[in-house]
Amino acid sequence: MTIKGQCSAAILAIALLGAQSWASEEQGAAQIGREKVVDLMEAQAPEQNEVQRLITPEVPKNALLVYDPWEPMNRGVYNFNARFDRAIFLPTVRGYRALTPDIVEKGVSNFFSNLxxxxxxxxxxxQLQMKSSAITLWRFVVNSSVGVGGLWDPAAKFGMYQQQEDFGQTLGYWGVGSGPYVVLPFFGPSSLRDATGLGLDYAVDYNVDLLSLNDDANKDDxxxxxxxxxxxxxxxxxAFRYYETGSPFEYELVRFAHRQWRDIQIEK
Structure with a gap:
């Protein structure tokens, strides 16, 4: 090999060694960069987890549970109500709607709402709700007079809407717990507190004799x-229809939905 060839070979070897050294340095830098990124991600992970925890509410494992110590009995009553509803109640409702003009149906609904x-x-x-009490009083006065005994609801035209409350809500307002879940014959889902309140509501309706029935010989009929x-x-x-919820766990679904609905009514 000539001197010129030897020089060229030496230069080529030096260039290859330089390129290899540069590539190694680049790979090392890339590895260090990747390690830094991983370290940074790991350092940020707790913060991200904390944010995720804050924006995603924790659901207690027993969130869907309702205290139901009488479940076997309640399920039996639930099934009885479902059969009664399909065999007697709904056919009666369909017959009533078929025979009764819409204006009469509305008048009947308004009448019982006014009572x-x-x-x-x-x-x-x-419950010390003075504003709602005043609205309720005015609704009763207006609808009983202008609304012809409550057959119409002119009070709603003036922005006075029904402020519906019951004794179950009143007991809850004063701190009485709902107690065990109970399914009442014909009435459906309830609780020990609300069943007690239902009895008190009926006692008020019976003793406040708006229709003067107590003096009528046929008052019971x-x-x-x-x-x-x-x-x-x-x-x-x-609107509810038994066994049309689409859920294989309808009893549990109705039980949970009813409890949530009552809790919302009491807390409002």
Missing amino acids: GEVSNLVNNLL IRLGLTLLDAVDTRKNT
């Missing part, structure tokens, strides 16, 4: 007829 204002007023007062008509009207206005 319920007495219980609403008492419970609003017991009239009360029974009004109670049945009220029940049909209430069922007509209730």
Whole structure:
């Protein structure tokens, strides 16, 4: 090999060694860079986890549980209510709607709603809700007079809407717990507190004799007829249908939904 060739080979070897050294340095730098990124991500992970924890509410494992010590009995009553509803209640409602003009149906609903204002007023007062009490009183006065005994609801035209409260809510307002879940025959989902409140509501309606039935010789028959008509009207206005929720766990779903609904009503 000539001197010129030897020089060229030496230069080429030096260039290759330099390139190899540069590549090694670049790989090392890249590795260090990756390690720094990983370290940075790990350092930020706790902060990200903390943010995720703050924006994602924790759901207690027992969030869907409702105290139901009488579940076997309640399930039996639930199934009875479902069969009664399908065999008797809903066919009666369909017949009522088929035979009754819409304007009469609306008048019946308004009539029973107006009678319920007495219980609403008492419970609003017991819960110290003075504004709601005043609205309820004015609704009753206006609808009983201008609304012809409550058949119409002119008070709503003036922005006075029903302030619905019951004794179950009143007991809850004063700190009485809901107690065990209970399914009442014909009435459906309830609780020990609300079942007690229901009895108190009926006691108020019975003793505040707005229709002067206590002096009527046929008062028991009239009360029974009004109670049945009220029940049909209430069922007509209730959209729920047994075994049409699409859930294989309908009993648990209804139990949970009812408890949440009542809690919201009491806390409002």
